[in-house]
Amino acid sequence: MSQELKCSVTLRPSKYWLLLCIVIHSLVLGLLLNWQILISLQLLYTVVIIVLCGYQCRQHWLRRPSFTYFTSGYIQFDAGGELFVFSKDSRSADLFIQLSYISLNKGHVQSLCIMRDAIDDTDYRRLVRTIKILK
Numbered sequence: 001m002s003q004e005l006k007c008s009v010t011l012r013p014s015k016y017w018l019l020l021c022i023v024i025h026s027l028v029l030g031l032l033l034n035w036q037i038l039i040s041l042q043l044l045y046t047v048v049i050i051v052l053c054g055y056q057c058r059q060h061w062l063r064r065p066s067f068t069y070f071t072s073g074y075i076q077f078d079a080g081g082e083l084f085v086f087s088k089d090s091r092s093a094d095l096f097i098q099l100s101y102i103s104l105n106k107g108h109v110q111s112l113c114i115m116r117d118a119i120d121d122t123d124y125r126r127l128v129r130t131i132k133i134l135k
Helices: 015-035 039-062 121-134
Strands: 006-010 066-070 074-076 083-086 096-103 109-115
Touching: 006 121, 015 039, 083 121, 096 121
Parallel strands: none
Antiparallel strands: 006 066, 066 074, 074 083, 083 096, 096 109
16 A cells, blocks of 8 residues: 655746746847947846846746645645646656646646656655656
């Protein structure tokens, strides 16, 4: 007889994703500053891009997925919300987990890609083990 575990996970932003965003925004800012000759407009563009980047980072932080999954193969995104079943399409690799799940009510498959550094090591190993067992 196996025991069912209930595991709550709140993801943190991926360092790789944030680094990519910083590089892209820095390139755009560099191009704008190179293109614009007037110092006052350079300063204005710099402030606008920094404010927009700050806003996007805040939105990214607020939309972090959190979910509860059960080792029996169910996942729940809201407390008391709808239950989903892990799909056989779920897979794991060294750098990410692609978590596919099916709505019990609607029956269509959805996916959530979880980067390796966005989840704690113990939660990552437990989730990978659960996916492998359910396949």
